[in-house]
Amino acid sequence: MISLDWNEVYKGTPPWDIGRPQPAFEILVEDGEIKPGRALDIGCGRGDNAIMLAMNGCDVTGIDLVEDAISDAKKKAAERHVKVNFLIGDVLKMNQLFREAEFEIIIDSGLFHAMTDEERPVFAQQLHRVLKPGSKYFMLCFSDKEPGDYGPRRISKAEIESTFTPLFDIIYIKDSAFHSRSGPSSSEVYSASAYLVSAVRS
Ligand SMILES: C[S@@+](CC[C@H](N)C(=O)[O-])C[C@H]1O[C@@H](n2cnc3c(N)ncnc32)[C@H](O)[C@@H]1O
Numbered sequence: 001m002i003s004l005d006w007n008e009v010y011k012g013t014p015p016w017d018i019g020r021p022q023p024a025f026e027i028l029v030e031d032g033e034i035k036p037g038r039a040l041d042i043g044c045g046r047g048d049n050a051i052m053l054a055m056n057g058c059d060v061t062g063i064d065l066v067e068d069a070i071s072d073a074k075k076k077a078a079e080r081h082v083k084v085n086f087l088i089g090d091v092l093k094m095n096q097l098f099r100e101a102e103f104e105i106i107i108d109s110g111l112f113h114a115m116t117d118e119e120r121p122v123f124a125q126q127l128h129r130v131l132k133p134g135s136k137y138f139m140l141c142f143s144d145k146e147p148g149d150y151g152p153r154r155i156s157k158a159e160i161e162s163t164f165t166p167l168f169d170i171i172y173i174k175d176s177a178f179h180s181r182s183g184p185s186s187s188e189v190y191s192a193s194a195y196l197v198s199a200v201r202s
Pocket of ligand 1: 064108
């Protein structure tokens with residue numbers, strides 16, 4: 001797996017920065033699966049998904065490691081007159097940032113698929129700690145149905161199950177799409193095979 005220098009990629013336009021929310025999360029809002037509540041967008045990047053949730057009644061915090069991404073996200077929210085609490089921080093150290101059970105929704109657009117094998121158990125524990133019991137984690141990742149080896153690591157259903165069970169009850173792992181600017185052969189916005197996961201915090 002190629003490891004990315006997150007600070008470096010935000011000097012330009014990273015492939016996942018499509019300048020709008022991922023359609024998979026918009027559909028979750030439209031279908032009422034994501035309802036107004038205290039939401040956390042982990043690895044929020046330039047903030048389009050977090051802003052979309054805030055525009056739909058959520059009280060949103062967005063967290064990312066990269067200062068430039070957070071400052072761009074803050075500017076974008078201010079331009080759109082939307083209130084989002086964007087902050088710089090490490091998802092693997094959220095115990096230093098948030099209280100237990102502080103959030104009612106977590107969304108993850110492309111962060112889990114960037115975690116190493118060693119980071120995965122810590123990641124699941126950190127999410128479990130900040131989510132209220134019975135609340136949901138929604139995650140979009142590249143799936144093992146996406147051909148080639150460009151871009152992020154492909155994730156199997158078995159890997160999702162072994163990472164999040166038993167801290168979470170997995171409601172579904174659905175075929176979905178991750179829109180990005182990179183693809184096997186084009187620089188246009190490309191729709192990669194993805195899994196959309198809904199999981200309840202046990
Ligand atoms: C694939 S990008 C997705 C960004 C955004 N969610 C989107 O859909 O546009 C993954 C993001 O996670 C951030 N990230 C990576 N590791 C992180 C960590 N340990 N804590 C917080 N953010 C992290 C990166 O800086 C990057 O913005």
